[in-house]
Amino acid sequence: MTFSELGICPEILEAIDVLGFESPSPIQEQAIPPALAGRDVVGLSHTGSGKTLAFSIPALEGIDPGLASVQVLCLVPTRELAVQICREVEKLALFLDGVSAVAIYGGASFGPQLAALHRGVQFVIGTPGRVIDLMEQGELRTEQVNTLILDEADEMLDMGFQEDIERVVAQLPASRRTLFFSATMSAPIHALIEELATEPQTIEIERPVMTVPTCEQVVYDVIFSSRIEVLSRLIEMGRMRRGLVFANTKRVVDDVVDGMLARGYAVDRLHGDMPQTLRERVMDSFRRGNLHVLVATDIAARGLDIDDVDTVVNFELPRDPEDYVHRIGRTARAGRKGRAVTFIGRRDFSLLARIERFVGTRLTREKVMTAEQVETARREALVDEILDKAAAAHELPEELRDLEVEPDKLLCAMFHLLVDKGHRELQPIPEDRPARVAAAPKSTDSPREQAPRLQESVRLFLNGGKLLHIRPKDIAGLLYNEGGAPKGSVGDIRIFAKHSLIEVSPEVAPMLCERLATCRICGYEVNLREDRGYVESPELPGEHRRRGYRENESTDYRPRRPREKRSGYREERYAGRREREEHPFSRFERRRRYR
Ligand code: AMP
Numbered sequence: 001m002t003f004s005e006l007g008i009c010p011e012i013l014e015a016i017d018v019l020g021f022e023s024p025s026p027i028q029e030q031a032i033p034p035a036l037a038g039r040d041v042v043g044l045s046h047t048g049s050g051k052t053l054a055f056s057i058p059a060l061e062g063i064d065p066g067l068a069s070v071q072v073l074c075l076v077p078t079r080e081l082a083v084q085i086c087r088e089v090e091k092l093a094l095f096l097d098g099v100s101a102v103a104i105y106g107g108a109s110f111g112p113q114l115a116a117l118h119r120g121v122q123f124v125i126g127t128p129g130r131v132i133d134l135m136e137q138g139e140l141r142t143e144q145v146n147t148l149i150l151d152e153a154d155e156m157l158d159m160g161f162q163e164d165i166e167r168v169v170a171q172l173p174a175s176r177r178t179l180f181f182s183a184t185m186s187a188p189i190h191a192l193i194e195e196l197a198t199e200p201q202t203i204e205i206e207r208p209v210m211t212v213p214t215c216e217q218v219v220y221d222v223i224f225s226s227r228i229e230v231l232s233r234l235i236e237m238g239r240m241r242r243g244l245v246f247a248n249t250k251r252v253v254d255d256v257v258d259g260m261l262a263r264g265y266a267v268d269r270l271h272g273d274m275p276q277t278l279r280e281r282v283m284d285s286f287r288r289g290n291l292h293v294l295v296a297t298d299i300a301a302r303g304l305d306i307d308d309v310d311t312v313v314n315f316e317l318p319r320d321p322e323d324y325v326h327r328i329g330r331t332a333r334a335g336r337k338g339r340a341v342t343f344i345g346r347r348d349f350s351l352l353a354r355i356e357r358f359v360g361t362r363l364t365r366e367k368v369m370t371a372e373q374v375e376t377a378r379r380e381a382l383v384d385e386i387l388d389k390a391a392a393a394h395e396l397p398e399e400l401r402d403l404e405v406e407p408d409k410l411l412c413a414m415f416h417l418l419v420d421k422g423h424r425e426l427q428p429i430p431e432d433r434p435a436r437v438a439a440a441p442k443s444t445d446s447p448r449e450q451a452p453r454l455q456e457s458v459r460l461f462l463n464g465g466k467l468l469h470i471r472p473k474d475i476a477g478l479l480y481n482e483g484g485a486p487k488g489s490v491g492d493i494r495i496f497a498k499h500s501l502i503e504v505s506p507e508v509a510p511m512l513c514e515r516l517a518t519c520r521i522c523g524y525e526v527n528l529r530e531d532r533g534y535v536e537s538p539e540l541p542g543e544h545r546r547r548g549y550r551e552n553e554s555t556d557y558r559p560r561r562p563r564e565k566r567s568g569y570r571e572e573r574y575a576g577r578r579e580r581e582e583h584p585f586s587r588f589e590r591r592r593r594y595r
Helices: 010-019 026-036 051-061 079-092 110-119 128-136 153-158 162-170 187-196 224-236 250-262 276-287 321-328 346-359 371-391 407-422 472-482 509-515 542-547 568-582 587-594
Strands: 041-044 072-075 101-104 123-126 147-150 177-182 201-204 215-221 243-246 267-270 293-296 311-314 338-344 364-366 458-462 490-495 500-504 518-521 524-530
Touching (some): 026 051, 026 177, 041 051, 051 079, 051 177, 072 128, 072 162, 079 101, 079 123, 101 110, 101 128, 128 162, 128 472, 147 187, 153 162, 153 177, 153 187, 162 187, 177 187, 224 243, 224 250, 224 371, 250 293, 276 293, 311 321, 321 338, 321 346, 371 407, 472 490, 472 500, 472 518, 509 524
Parallel strands (some): 041 177, 041 201, 101 123, 147 177, 215 338, 243 293, 267 293, 311 338
Antiparallel strands (some): 458 500, 458 524, 490 500, 518 524
16 A cells, blocks of 8 residues: 555655655555544554654644634644654654644743744644643634544543643534554543544554563662663573673673673673674674673674574663563574563663653662672572582592591681682672662542552652642653653652642652753742752741641742841841751851761
């Protein structure tokens, strides 16, 4: 089948030609004709199936270029997806004169988004929160919308956007066409389809098997500078006998190889710049089992055909989810078992979520093995080895006969000698320290329905609460949408008058604090940071003493009166309070302690 057989207009066919797509993918083949005929469509298909084109083409064809108003509204869960779809729509609309698109999402300034709306953009791709904001401000008018698209509807429901979706849809003309896309089907998705679509054409595209079930996929949250040590620990624990390590650049490949060689392991590298003869030699050496580890870039590893790699390590997360699949496909071949270990850092959470969506599995989070655990495992392995040897009958060597040492002492000395000789000294890494974890709260003032129960959580503090009319779903939207928090990583949210407390998984807390250090919610600028708890301060004035004063409670979003306008008394009291906030004990006591 060709694109032209689908009844697509010549301008879009020309753009498809420029994009270089030769034939439609199954979802495009099945969804475009009914959508072009004006029917509602439900597409159950995953990322990578070509669904963006499947809904963008009919939506673009329904646009009247002479009408400078929003005619297509596409709701998506994240800003990354909004931007990505917008780019694709712009490419498809290359030869459609007078047709333009804009991505609107929170966490970015209103200016450019408003400018596009004022210019008369016809195709809007947005996250629900910002779409509602602009609709309520009267900036996003929806009277002319003829196509509603919901992309990754399952993700939107998971993120708590159901109510927002319903609020947006209530403002749209009833005569519109709905194109509904979701990777999975569930009861809530089914109910939403019933609510939004009329006699839709349902298309289901089976997800191709991305990874083999015999490959165990784990993720370690580990800072970059600890990664070579963690790699060494995998070898020390006996978990990697023949490993293939992937890095994104030649420079990192070289750093890993140098670091591992300095630790005494048999490793070598494979990268694109090496002459073919040298590459062949390295591959041969790896094939014959002379190397513990081979470190490679994606391109260099292309020609590598080795069946018994027991572990693939993603030293860095690949930027493209497809590369992840190619990388881990090097292990668990021919029915063997294999392990894929992926190192991630603070900035990798949204990319990891994208990879997980792409492969359709949640990767298992594991804690990095501490130096203590590695040491225990090594000693146990040594005992096993000794027992194995002891099982075979050996004659006592001549040199050990007639020694005047108790056998126990001798055994002990030999064991320690072996430990000292055979074991590489472990280097301490920050991951060896226990994580600072806050206990999950027992009860909540305003529990968020269906908040996932987190096994471990860190409490975050947001300096806005009920006085700003913030609701749990606003916070959930902020964390998932603008913060890029992976699904299920946000737990209980409690909203107080001036602040809110949010339980999140320890792995995502640093990333959220970094991304949302300053952010906007319900139109107010607020700050998110790790909660520092209460300060014991018996000296605080009555009201604060009674309720306990939070160290980091501040009402930054309120305009402060300039200092010089404060009365002398207030100034002094204010200064004193700040000091007490920073130092939990009194000035007198502090002087005494520091003397
Ligand atoms: P999507 O599922 O929309 O995220 O698309 C996944 C990728 O497939 C995107 O990079 C598209 O550019 C690409 N793509 C979409 N349709 C086709 C097609 N018919 N042929 C080849 N690639 C396509």
